[in-house]
Amino acid sequence: MRQLLLLIVFVLAARWLVKLQRAGQARGNARADAGRGASSSARRARPRNTPSLAEPVERCAACGVHAPRSESVLVGQQYFCCAEHARPYTARAAGTR
Ligand SMILES: [Zn+2]
Incomplete structure (x- = not known):
């Protein structure tokens, strides 16, 4: 039972860490766009620039x-x-x- 509780705590902690990491990434990307930004912003902007297959x-x-x-x-x-x-x-x- 104690192990199960430990597991739950571990999972919650892992989730929290992932959330924290994603928030940090978003902030990092915004900063990268403002600064050098070419590589990361270009990678994300590409789907908008290239004609999508959905277009008739x-x-x-x-x-x-x-x-x-x-x-x-x-x-x-x-x-x-x-x-x-x-x-x-x-x-x-x-x-x-
Ligand atoms: Zn023609």
Whole structure:
């Protein structure tokens, strides 16, 4: 029974230490960002900068290249990889209307 109590105390102490360590890390990262900060902040900022897989990919109606929706050009209902490929379609759409 005493051993069990000791174990519980040990677990609680370990949890408390982990919490303390995490708080210290957060504070340390904030300080690192303010100072040198390049390595740790860059590692954390990367997911924001690189296009995530969650972003929908659209197929260019002219050449068939797949491009992220944010980077593709939308004309009517069609997506294009670049403005150059969209131009003939916009001319055609404008002409028919
Ligand atoms: Zn294209």
